[in-house]
Amino acid sequence: MAPPDGCLDLIYSQSFGLTIIGAMTRAQRFTLAPGTITTGMRFRPGRAARILGIRPADLTDRNVCAVEVWGKRRELQSRLAEISGSEDRWIVFDELVRERLQPPTPVQQAIRALTLSRGQMDLTALAVSAGLSARHFRRCCLEETGLSPKQ
Structure with a gap:
């Protein structure tokens, strides 16, 4: 059970690809198949828009395929799919954030x-x-x- 905490999540799994989970207004249950390995990053309230280049208000209470939102950034999902270990996927997530990180407004x-x-x-x-x-x-x-x- 995931409680509403104002955070936005970017999660990758080979079974469902790269997914963006918007801020939730109510608790939600997410069911994963046994053995599913996920790698993800949680963005505190107010930080995802500038880093991910998205409008969080459009994603409230929604889970969307990142490719649908980003379109041109399909290569990120392809890179993640080619990597076998979670630690190496963390490097890709870290690069995504570092190249877009700016001081907070x-x-x-x-x-x-x-x-x-x-x-x-x-x-x-x-x-x-x-x-x-x-x-x-x-x-x-x-x-x-x-x-x-x-x-």
Whole structure:
């Protein structure tokens, strides 16, 4: 059982390929065949959009084939399929992140603070710290994470 935690996951398995699991608003159960080996990476709220080049709001409560979302990045799935060990797949995931990693924006920093506080922060003050109105901050949270700040 996977609880809703605001994170987005990128998971690879030879049986189902490269999959993106969006942020969840409710717990979900994932069933894997016995012996299935997966390699994955979890992105904290607000970090996946810039690294993966996707819009998390479009993936909330969805599991999608990464090739459908990325199209032109099919070579990533091909590279992962050619590798036999999980450790070597980690290297490919690490390369993906390193080449796209950028310092967090003020909105991402505010989302991180909200996550660390487990939602126990004043949203208006948090928005102001990011240089935004409360309303704009809510929209940015939805865009960056696929969830509103209160979810």
